[in-house]
Amino acid sequence: MKEALLVAESITKEFDGLYALKSVDLAIYPGEVNCIVGENGAGKSTLIKIMTGAYRPSDGMIRIKEESHRYLTPHMSEQLGIQVIYQESNLVNSMTVAENIFIGREKTNRLGIIHKKEMINETQALIEEYGLDVKASSLVSDLSLAEQQFVKILRALAVQSKILIMDEPTSMFNTNDAQLVLDLVRTIRDRGVAIIYISHHLTEVLKIADRITVLRDGEKVKEYDKVTPDLTANAIASEMVGRQIDSFFQKEKSEIGEVCLGVKDMQLSESSPKVSFELHRGEILGVAGMVGAGRSEIVRGIFGADPIYSGEIRINGEKVNIRKPKHAIKSKMALVSEDRHRQSLNLDMSAGENITMVSVGGKKKNIYSLSKSIKGTQPMIEKMGIRTTSPFKIIRYLSGGNQQKAAIAKWLLVKNDIIIFDEPTRGIDVNSKVEIYQILSELAKEGKAILMVSSDMPELIAMSDRIMIVKQGKIVAILQGHEKTEKNIIKEQVD
Numbered sequence: 001m002k003e004a005l006l007v008a009e010s011i012t013k014e015f016d017g018l019y020a021l022k023s024v025d026l027a028i029y030p031g032e033v034n035c036i037v038g039e040n041g042a043g044k045s046t047l048i049k050i051m052t053g054a055y056r057p058s059d060g061m062i063r064i065k066e067e068s069h070r071y072l073t074p075h076m077s078e079q080l081g082i083q084v085i086y087q088e089s090n091l092v093n094s095m096t097v098a099e100n101i102f103i104g105r106e107k108t109n110r111l112g113i114i115h116k117k118e119m120i121n122e123t124q125a126l127i128e129e130y131g132l133d134v135k136a137s138s139l140v141s142d143l144s145l146a147e148q149q150f151v152k153i154l155r156a157l158a159v160q161s162k163i164l165i166m167d168e169p170t171s172m173f174n175t176n177d178a179q180l181v182l183d184l185v186r187t188i189r190d191r192g193v194a195i196i197y198i199s200h201h202l203t204e205v206l207k208i209a210d211r212i213t214v215l216r217d218g219e220k221v222k223e224y225d226k227v228t229p230d231l232t233a234n235a236i237a238s239e240m241v242g243r244q245i246d247s248f249f250q251k252e253k254s255e256i257g258e259v260c261l262g263v264k265d266m267q268l269s270e271s272s273p274k275v276s277f278e279l280h281r282g283e284i285l286g287v288a289g290m291v292g293a294g295r296s297e298i299v300r301g302i303f304g305a306d307p308i309y310s311g312e313i314r315i316n317g318e319k320v321n322i323r324k325p326k327h328a329i330k331s332k333m334a335l336v337s338e339d340r341h342r343q344s345l346n347l348d349m350s351a352g353e354n355i356t357m358v359s360v361g362g363k364k365k366n367i368y369s370l371s372k373s374i375k376g377t378q379p380m381i382e383k384m385g386i387r388t389t390s391p392f393k394i395i396r397y398l399s400g401g402n403q404q405k406a407a408i409a410k411w412l413l414v415k416n417d418i419i420i421f422d423e424p425t426r427g428i429d430v431n432s433k434v435e436i437y438q439i440l441s442e443l444a445k446e447g448k449a450i451l452m453v454s455s456d457m458p459e460l461i462a463m464s465d466r467i468m469i470v471k472q473g474k475i476v477a478i479l480q481g482h483e484k485t486e487k488n489i490i491k492e493q494v495d
Contacts, residue, residue: 002029003065005163005194006051006080011060013046013218020046021057022218028163033185033195035205038215038240039429041387041399044198047215048165051196052084053077081162085152085169093141098123100140101155126154130184144292146177153184164188165196170204171427173455175490176290182208200429202233214239237430251463252441257281259317260449261302261333261418266311268294268301273474274311279418279449284440286464287453288489294473295453296338299420302451303328303335315418329358334411338422338453344407345395352377352391354406359413377409384409385435401432408439419443422453437463457486469493 006028013021021043028034038044049055051062053074062069064080072080091100098120099106107115107122123136132150140148149169156164166185170178178201185208189195199205205212206227214222214236222239224231261279275298279285289295300306302313304322313320315331322328328335337343345354352374360373377391384405388398395403404424411419424440425433440463444450454460460467466480469492477492 002031004029005064006082007063008047008051009061009063011047011050011062012058013043013050013055014058019218021050023060024215024218024220026213026220028194028196029211030162030194031189031192032210033189033197033208034211034213035197035199035209036213036215037199037202037205037236039399039401039431041217041401042215042240042429043218044215045167046218048084048167048196048198051077051163051165052082081160082165083156083159083161083163084165084167085149085156086167089148089152091140091148091151093139095140096120096136097127097134097138097140097143097151097154098136100151101126101136101158103155105159123154123158126158130154130157130187132184146173146180146292149173149181150184153181153188157188161193163194163196165198167198168200168427169197170199170201175455175457178204200427200433202236202430205236206231206233212236216240216242240429241431251284251437251465252445254282254441254444255447256283256465257447260315261451262312262314262317263302264312264314266298266301266313267309268297268306268473269309272309273472275473275475277468277475277478279451281417281447281449282444283465284444284450284452284463286460286467287451287470288455288457288460288467288493289470290493293470293493295470296422297473298470299335299422299451299453303333303420305335329414332415332417333420334358334414334416334418335420336407336411336422336424338426340403340407344410345403347394347396349395350374350392351381351386351388351395351398351402351406354395355380355391355409355413358410377413380409380413384412384439399428399432401428401435404428404432404436405439408436416448418449418451420451420453423455424452425454425456425459433459457489460484460489461486 004027008026010023011021012023036044046055050057053072053076056071062072101123102119107118120136127134127136134147134150170181173181185195197208209227212224212227213220257280259278260281264276265274267274287295297306301308304324304327313322320331341347355377356373374391381391386402386405388402395406425436440450461484466478467484468475469477471493479488
């Protein structure tokens with residue numbers, strides 16, 4: 001039996017009388033992938049923060065070899081070789097891959113001059129060691145989201161990590177790129193590094209896990225110390241939520257009406273392909289494609305968030321000139337962005353302020369009227385099932401699923417005919433996903449026209465009336481009915 005690198009015993013964390021963790025035990029072994037799963041709010045993030053020294057537990061003990069600690073400090077955690085790769089990007093876009101790898105520990109001579117060439121050479125050697133297709137001299141701003149994730153992983157490996165914590169490492173990836181991450185995780189594990197892998201993708205968990213720890217409401221409710229072929233995603237999901245889970249949510253039927261959005265010969269740049277399609281009232285049109293295929297760029301161009309070179313956009317048959325988001329909003333269009341932390345929400349504002357962000361807009365409000373507006377969001381909070389003690393609670397302290405519902409809610413306080421969802425369930429748990437699907441289904445039944453970009457193929461198949469495949473900025477196919485299969489989606493994406 002291998003000796004554990006770290007053992008957490010009866011870890012408890014209390015916030016204002018509420019338990020985020022309650023008597024959780026966890027053992028971390030070298031050369032093993034321990035997948036921690038649970039709904040948003042189950043305690044996964046709190047456990048990570050205790051292991052990295054960001055939080056001190058209210059009770060419990062952390063044992064490292066023969067030493068016992070009531071808590072770890074960030075310095076102690078770093079000295080122990082604990083590194084975290086967070087879901088959100090912490091890279092500097094204006095710097096190269098090598099500069100990001102060595103940030104805070106730059107190689108310099110006695111005069112303090114940075115040896116850029118040496119850092120590039122060492123970084124390139126690390127890239128080649130793990131078989132990744134990234135150049136050390138490339139600017140991070142020029143990399144795809146998938147490539148940026150690889151850089152974050154490499155940065156942790158560069159400091160000889162013993163325990164690597166990966167928080168939703170494939171949440172922004174398509175199937176192929178996700179597989180590259182899983183292959184990299186196996187390579188890292190086989191070199192003796194202990195990996196704590198947090199993911200809502202249960203099929204992915206079953207592929208990669210040596211051990212699975214299930215948290216629910218701050219408690220460890222199950223540990224699978226062996227992952228056998230007969231263990232299913234549904235069984236794990238049932239442990240996560242404490243009840244049986246249906247295999248997948250199915251969109252309710254909605255009446256498909258007239259064309260609401262028409263895009264004709266839209267080009268994002270002079271050399272980019274022309275994009276044309278139609279979206280009907282009551283329809284969910286899924287948008288599939290590999291990471292970097294141009295899906296988000298197309299919807300951002302339609303919404304005016306990014307400039308377009310040429311083309312025509314019609315809403316309800318009338319030509320509109322959308323050059324900025326405010327023009328799209330005026331035309332009763334909404335965009336729920338793929339990056340809720342950077343583009344949809346202000347994490348330092350309350351839930352209520354975020355929800356009123358669009359409806360209040362640039363209107364000047366005094367403290368009294370603003371407070372009244374925030375209080376007025378309570379019916380929407382209840383309608384959307386946003387779990388918060390108050391609309392005045394700062395939104396960064398809500399779970400990912402509740403943050404995403406707030407990002408949607410802010411658009412429902414104003415009248416919209418067209419709603420664009422870019423990765424609507426990225427990084428949220430199975431129960432919150434179902435709640436988001438119910439919201440999308442109800443919106444379609446109300447006659448809203450919905451454009452949904454997603455990298456989750458079961459989600460696309462179950463929720464979309466039609467699926468539009470984008471490859472290298474071009475629409476290469478539109479699938480409907482029995483054509484909507486994973487095999488066909490993959491075939492159109494890669495052929």
